[in-house]
Amino acid sequence: MPAAPDLINLGFLSDSERELILEVLRRDQELRMVEDQRVRKLKKELLEVKRKGAKRGSGNYSDRSCGRCQEPLSRLPVFSNQCKMCNHYVCRNCQTFLPNGSWLxxxxTQEM
Structure with missing residues (x-):
């Protein structure tokens, strides 16, 4: 027979204290569910972005198309549209600006 989990004796608590503890546990469970849904949504969005034709890290592609959506880029060599993390050239629509003023x-951004 498996050992019973350690039980905590809460008999010394008043009814209102027990109710407060239960409310905290319920809220914790709700927050965990919301967070799990948020993580699942982010994973789904990341897979969708990658599935839409995001270029891989190999770098064997034209610098004249966006590394994420594959839309043509300007013919002018603009080095400011190169992501600092993956070094892909990306269009304005595929840039996400960070609070410090830089962008990825x-x-x-989603992997971060």
Whole structure:
């Protein structure tokens, strides 16, 4: 027969204290469920971005198309549209600006 889990004697608590503890545990469970849903959504979005034609890290592609959505980039060599993490050239639509004023591509942002 398996050992019973350690039980905590809560008999010394008043009814209102027990109710407060139960409310905290319920809220914790709700927050965990919300967080699990948020993580699942982020994973799904990241897979979708990658599935839409995001270029891989090999770098064997044209610098004239966006590394994420594959849309053509300007013919002018603009080095400011290169992601600092993956080094892919990306269009404005695939850039995500960070609070510090810098930006990363949409895939690197979601992976971060």
């Amino acid at each position: 591509c949409s895939v690197c």
